[in-house]
Amino acid sequence: MSYADLAVPSRALHLWRYTPWARIHPSTVDDVPSADPVRWEVGDGGVLAEATPRAQGSPDIARTFLAESNPSVWALRCSPDAPTVHVRAVASGHVAVGHLHIVAEGDATVVVHLSGEADWAGLHITAEVSDNVRFAYGLVNELSVNSKLLRCEDWTVGRDADVQHASLSMGGFRCKNDLRTRFTAPGSRLTQAVSVHGRGERHVDHHLEIHHDVGRTDSSLTVHSACDDRSHAIATGLLTIAEQANHCDAGQVFKNLLLSEKARAEAIPELEVLADEVAAAHGAASAPLDPNQMHYLMSRGLDAQESAALIVEGFMHDGFSSLTNSDLLEALRTRLTVHLECELKR
Amino acid sequence: MNMAEEILRVENLHVKVEDTPILHGLSLTVNRGEKHVIMGRNGAGKSTLASVIMGHPAYEITEGEVFFMGRPLDELDVFERARAGIFLSFQYPAVIPGVQVGTFLKKSVQSVRQEAVKARAFRQELNAAMDTLDMQKSVLSRYVNDGFSGGEKKRLEILQMLLLKPNLALLDETDSGLDIDALRIVAKGINQIAPDAGCLIITHYQRLLDHVKPDFVHVMIDGQLVMSGGPELALKLEEQGYDWLDATEVEA
Structure with missing residues (x-):
């Protein structure tokens, strides 16, 4: 089905409630503008090769739009025993679109750094994690503060695989993230973590779907959003456990730190559990800066601005505390610290 | 004879939280090198005194003044203190x-x-302080007080004190929740900074004072210091509690 055949999705769906298609589309919703390709650069341990376009599953307006804007696909393979593979995705021009397919046939750590000055960036990342593979992946969004981003990801996780999936969102003006993971075989685990730094008028929407189609699969999702100024962070989670998918253990936690009176954050976990013998939990909390934490840090010589910055940094790091891959954590920590130090100097 | 260097002077201090008065005209002077201990029942106002000196925004001074090294403290924000x-x-x-x-x-x-700390020098200083307090280096990669036991939190507080080398150390029930070995180690840290600082130690128990010899012991009741003495006063309080002081107050 082509983009022209698809109806503009209803705002009644969680996915489109807070960032409707018209607000994230680069022009008008009837249009598929010509797009420049996202430029990919891969560091040591990774190899990029052009791949064949992937067949679309169920018709989805965002994925169809991205495929029609730029049908080319690049496949990333990691060398066995490679250190962390850093992939740079640079989005330039008016509209830039890229599709990266990650071939996760062996243990690896991949960090994608998204940057560039494009007015509008579209990114589609797909990955099939093979059986018994331990795969760690992070995406660091460092786009220009004026960019719009549409990011879709589709992951499938094989038998006894372990996936650590992190998103660090610091760039872009309006960002729509639609990240979906599907368990296809038992014994596998997903640990997914998202940290968002909202400032200025930034609008960051994460829609996170995790589908337990088979039993004996575990997932944990943690989303931390720190919102300052007039920024707006949204996180909607959709966790499904199929009827026969017993013995799953799944949890979602959403936390928001509100740093100004005009900052806003929504956290909407949603569970559809059809199996009986499962553990599924969710929680959401929003709070301003804790005055006791502020007093404690100020009593150690940090002024109010430094104290608040350290609390924000800690809050965002804490969003990744469920991850255990030290290389991935180090990469995220480094980028976050640099970003926040630059923010403090503004 | 050397003149004592005044570190802290509290004059007729009245403090309230929201609309509740806590301190009612408290006066106290601490000189460099002196260890003052404040004892008293729960709710007497001991922690309030420490919080006010540190500048906690929840507490309002309604009367009196606090001077730190001759300078009125109300001029200073928390981080400046x-x-x-x-x-x-x-x-x-x-x-x-x-x-x-x-x-x-x-x-x-x-x-x-207020200066950049060189990594190597800081590491050496940190290692020495941690050795003094018998602390594992692994604590450095843990999150601040997150999942810490009571004893670990108190050791981390003392570690900070050793590194920051204060002129005035306020220790608010630093001994509570410590086992015997941890108490001895924490006392070692206090004794290390005590000669160069004024120390105000808030405690419920004499047992800390077996390891940290105070120069003065004060008793606080209902937001006032009602009696001061030497280390023997702490021993008497340990044996007899505070009821006899109520009787003394009534007689007075």
């Missing part, structure tokens, strides 16, 4: 998730000293 050399070991230190202890200590030392 810390940089001037006031240190409070909190009874309930805040948990700061996501902030590693090592990072926090370095930022704190840099802030208080």
Whole structure:
């Protein structure tokens, strides 16, 4: 089905409630503008090769739009025993679109750094994690503060695989993230973590779907959003456990730190559990800066601005505390610290 | 004879929280090198005194004044008090998730000293202080007070005190929740900084004073210091409690 055949999705769906298609589309919703390709650069341990376009599953307006804007696909393979593979995705021009397919046939750590000055960036990342593979992946969004981003990801996780999936969102003006993971075989685990730094008028929407189609699969999702100024962070989670998918253990936690009176954050976990013998939990909390934490840090010589910055940094790091891959954590920590130090100097 | 150097002078201090008066005309002077102990029942106002000196915004001074090294404290924000050399070991230190202890200590030392700290020199200083307190280096990568036991929190407070080298150390029930070995180690830390600082130690128990010899012991009841004496006063309180002081007050 082509983009022209698809109806503009209803705002009644969680996915489109807070960032409707018209607000994230680069022009008008009837249009598929010509797009420049996202430029990919891969560091040591990774190899990029052009791949064949992937067949679309169920018709989805965002994925169809991205495929029609730029049908080319690049496949990333990691060398066995490679250190962390850093992939740079640079989005330039008016509209830039890229599709990266990650071939996760062996243990690896991949960090994608998204940057560039494009007015509008579209990114589609797909990955099939093979059986018994331990795969760690992070995406660091460092786009220009004026960019719009549409990011879709589709992951499938094989038998006894372990996936650590992190998103660090610091760039872009309006960002729509639609990240979906599907368990296809038992014994596998997903640990997914998202940290968002909202400032200025930034609008960051994460829609996170995790589908337990088979039993004996575990997932944990943690989303931390720190919102300052007039920024707006949204996180909607959709966790499904199929009827026969017993013995799953799944949890979602959403936390928001509100740093100004005009900052806003929504956290909407949603569970559809059809199996009986499962553990599924969710929680959401929003709070301003804790005055006791502020007093404690100020009593150690940090002024109010430094104290608040350290609390924000800690809050965002804490969003990744469920991850255990030290290389991935180090990469995220480094980028976050640099970003926040630059923010403090503004 | 050397003149004592005044570190802290509290004059007729009245303090309230919201609309509740807590301190009612408290006066106290602490000189450099002196260890003052304040004892008293729960709710007497001991922690309030420490919090007010540190500048906690919840407390309002309604009368009286506090001077630190001759300077009125109300001129200074909390972080300026810390940089001037006031240190409070909190009874309930805040948990700061996501902030590693090592990072926090370095930022704190840099802030208080107002200079960039060289990594190697700081590491040596930190190692020495941690050895004094028999602390595992692994604590440096943990998040500040996150998942710490009561004893670990108190040791971390004392570690900060050793690194920050304050002129005035306020220790708010630093001994509570400590086992015998931890108590001895924490006392070692206090004794290390005591000769160069004024110390105000808030405690419920004589047992800390077996390891930290006080120069003065004060008893606080209902927001006032009602009696002062030497170490023997702490022993008497341990044996007899505070009821006899109520009788003394009535007689007075």
